[in-house]
Amino acid sequence: MTSETNISHAEIDESISSRRELTGIQSMIRTQPFWVFIAIVAIGVVMSVISDVFFTERNLFNITRNFAFFGIMALGMSAVIVTAGIDLSVGSLMGLTGIVTGLVMQAGYPVVLGFIACMGTAALVGLVNGVLIAYLRMAPFVVTLGMLAIARSIAMVVSNNKMIYQFGPDQDLFEWIGGESVFGVPNPVWVMVILTGVFWIAYRYSTWGRWVFAVGGNKDAAKLSGIPVEKVIVSVYVICSSCAGLAAFLMVGWFGSVTNALGLTYELNVIAATVIGGANLMGGVAYALGAPIGAALMELIRNSLLLAGIDALWQQFFVGLFLILAVLLEQIRNRGGS
């Protein structure tokens, strides 16, 4: 008798759980990137009424290109934040990798070597961050704060505090990669779109993605389950740094020049974009789509203030406001959930 009722319970449960699967829209509505996306659409609608410049191809081109760099870096940052870590060194690393790229190409080497040097430097810095954090169990905040200072300083030393604007024989190709567009979409935006797809697939369908989220949810449980926790942590810092290197490579090509001040204070914008995109600084939660969406909102704020004739000095005010609102919103939803 009792076992019969138990069995029917289990069957009911199963039918409930399979029904839940159909309502994917419901689970999407519950995520933060969805609401930020709604906010972006709302701002877009308001702006296209207020300003007749906003909805022009030129302006949309500029907006998307501008936020692509932050979107690329926010993707890498999301992986770090999922593990309850933080990487403050991404801005300085842009300066360092940008200078390295510039120096290699200035010396007459092809763009491929410039790219390899750029990404190699980025990966190495990420490796140092990751090893210190994972194996020596140092706090991510401290390690990457130290790296913020170190990377910037190395950039100053190796650049001899000079601007680089000659990129050797491949100068045109280099500037095309970062500055031009394919099918009317700026190249950095293509890179961001592809990278977002890669992160989405990795978070959802790879064991690496599953393990990154497990480490962020409960490091001890992950360890007891046989997950190589230290290697996973090192991997996210290498990936985050590599994203910063990639963004620097594209940005230098777009600018056509590089100084060791490239990326100064960008770490704050990148972290803000990631958090606005739904990543939880306590770890365990982030969305691949959230990174570009968070970055888009921040660029949209800047662009809208500009077009609305409000002093651009107010931009950081609104970025800060949205950041705090995003975290507040998440806390309210969590309380509602439990």
Place this chain on the structure above:
Amino acid sequence: MPALKLRGVSKNFGAIVALSNVDIEIEMGEVVGLMGDNGAGKSTLMKIVAGNFPPTSGSIVLDGEEVHFTKPIEARRKGIEIVYQDLALCDNLTAAANVFLGREKRKRIGPFRYLDHSAMFRHAAELFRELKSETRPRDLVRQMSGGQRQAVAIARTRLSDPKIVLMDEPTAAISVRQVAEVLELIRRLKESNHGVVLVSHRMPDVFAVCDRVAVLRRGSKVADKEIAKTSPEEVTGLITGAIGSA
């Protein structure tokens, strides 16, 4: 032949003797309660069997074969699963994701392998149904009751069809109603011919599901009796030392 046999197991941490000369045997389909006061050596014994650290002396015999573990993964490969006291689950993942954590099912397309979500959901649902637990594979662990979490932790142990399941205080942190659910899960393990070691402080739980009870005091086994031939009063006396040994 017993499924698991500990012979003369001792463990010293420096000058501290955590366990001295403990013998325990567990048959398939048997639930053995392991009781003792705080610091009596229960956790140390469980950690030795689960492979967290080796004993200082003595041997572990599994299915007639002497085994030496240095890592938990080695014990797991030999068919010993442990459910930790704090359950060791990731709150931010689904029940199914937790069941398969570190042992994810994957599918292959060409050179790529990707997580097979539907197979994991299906298999997890099957395991929960076998355990007769009302746990839904797609629910986040964060939203679950203590009993459901316990079901997830126990379902984990059944992926490999272990011989021995060690349970460290599975009813310590949950409500009375959920305790009944967990005890039912332990009975299921027994029915499916697993050997279970239940470490517990709770006398009623031990007397409800165990076939035998072993009592540790200051690192030594002072009693090993069939449940039918003892009483909660006697076991309490053995734990506190009011009764020397039995």
